Amino acid sequence: MGTEQAAFLERAIEQYGNATYTFAFRLTHNEADARDLTQEAFLRVYRAWQSFKPGTSFLSWIYRIVTNLHRDELRRRKGRYLEEIPEDHDTHYFGGERPLAVAPIDDYVESQFSEPLARALDELGAEQRQIILLADVEGFSYQEIAGIIGCSVGTVRSRLHRTRGLLRRLVSAQMSSRR
Amino acid sequence: MNDRHLTPDEIVDYLHGELPITRDAAVAMHLAQCRTCAEAREAEAALTEMVRAVAQKQERTVPSAMMSSIRAAAERPPQRASRPFWFARPLVALPVALAAGLAIWLGMRSFTVNPPKPSIAAGYLVDRHAITSAIAPFADDAPIPPVFASDNAPR
Numbered sequence: 001m002g003t004e005q006a007a008f009l010e011r012a013i014e015q016y017g018n019a020t021y022t023f024a025f026r027l028t029h030n031e032a033d034a035r036d037l038t039q040e041a042f043l044r045v046y047r048a049w050q051s052f053k054p055g056t057s058f059l060s061w062i063y064r065i066v067t068n069l070h071r072d073e074l075r076r077r078k079g080r081y082l083e084e085i086p087e088d089h090d091t092h093y094f095g096g097e098r099p100l101a102v103a104p105i106d107d108y109v110e111s112q113f114s115e116p117l118a119r120a121l122d123e124l125g126a127e128q129r130q131i132i133l134l135a136d137v138e139g140f141s142y143q144e145i146a147g148i149i150g151c152s153v154g155t156v157r158s159r160l161h162r163t164r165g166l167l168r169r170l171v172s173a174q175m176s177s178r179r
Numbered sequence: 180m181n182d183r184h185l186t187p188d189e190i191v192d193y194l195h196g197e198l199p200i201t202r203d204a205a206v207a208m209h210l211a212q213c214r215t216c217a218e219a220r221e222a223e224a225a226l227t228e229m230v231r232a233v234a235q236k237q238e239r240t241v242p243s244a245m246m247s248s249i250r251a252a253a254e255r256p257p258q259r260a261s262r263p264f265w266f267a268r269p270l271v272a273l274p275v276a277l278a279a280g281l282a283i284w285l286g287m288r289s290f291t292v293n294p295p296k297p298s299i300a301a302g303y304l305v306d307r308h309a310i311t312s313a314i315a316p317f318a319d320d321a322p323i324p325p326v327f328a329s330d331n332a333p334r
Contacts, residue, residue, distance in 0.1 A: 039249050157192065164223075
């Protein structure tokens with residue numbers, strides 16, 4: 001192992017190991033898969049360390065690697081990654097109609113909401129979970145997300161809108177079933 | 180702006196800071212005046228907060244064993260997934276293909292530059308000419324019979 005290359009790896013693991021592992025776990029919901037993804041991602045980083053451009057976001061880079069590895073793995077397993085995201089053709093205007101989110105979300109604030117939401121997140125496909133994680137949890141911009149998952153900003157935008165709409169419906173369903 | 184309510188998509192883009200600056204200002208102004216849209220904004224913001232809260236419970240710390248195995252894997256030379264057949268490897272396949280192409284080209288060239296010589300005897304050509312002249316005496320390539328040739332002769 002070259003000294004500089006080894007130092008780069010050490011620094012990367014030290015600074016971004018936890019974040020990467022957490023991101024991988026949130027994507028997969030599985031410890032073993034998250035470990036494999038994280039390990040493989042850092043190996044890729046190690047091998048391609050010279051292609052990293054100083055001044056750019058390391059986190060975006062390694063998340064892109066994790067995302068690609070995860071997608072490849074799911075394709076290999078022919079999992080639910082390629083599932084279509086249901087189109088959200090419901091009304092977008094709610095003058096006179098309340099948005100689906102309002103009533104259940106108010107309930108969550110007043111009561112225990114994390115369990116139904118966690119279940120709803122579990123029900124999302126990998127691609128959908130990915131967009132929610134990157135936009136809402138990690139707080140990346142649409143432009144950054146487009147770079148990470150390799151699509152256009154418009155796709156990020158529409159995918160996020162659809163996924164949030166779906167999440168609202170799933171949470172509503174979870175809440176209804178609890179009552 | 181005030182004649183219609185905001186769409187959930189606009190509110191999501193607004194919360195993510197993804198609206199163009201002029202639109203962002205207009206949305207902010209609308210939210211300050213419209214209770215319905217302000218509630219919808221609160222609901223979207225609450226959804227984001229809850230997603231974050233759930234995600235926070237999933238935070239992980241890299242186990243030291245995993246760090247060791249990453250280091251160990253990095254020290255090992257990368258393994259090749261599978262060795263292709265020798266003729267499919269580019270370093271071998273390319274020269275072989277070039278040599279084969281050259282051999283074919285040279286073979287064809289020698290065939291066309293030095294075609295095999297005809298083995299027909301000259302006597303055959305003479306006989307064939309005589310036969311043709313007898314059958315079609317007025318053909319373009321037929322020799323002029325002496326009777327016509329004499330007409331053209333100077334008198």
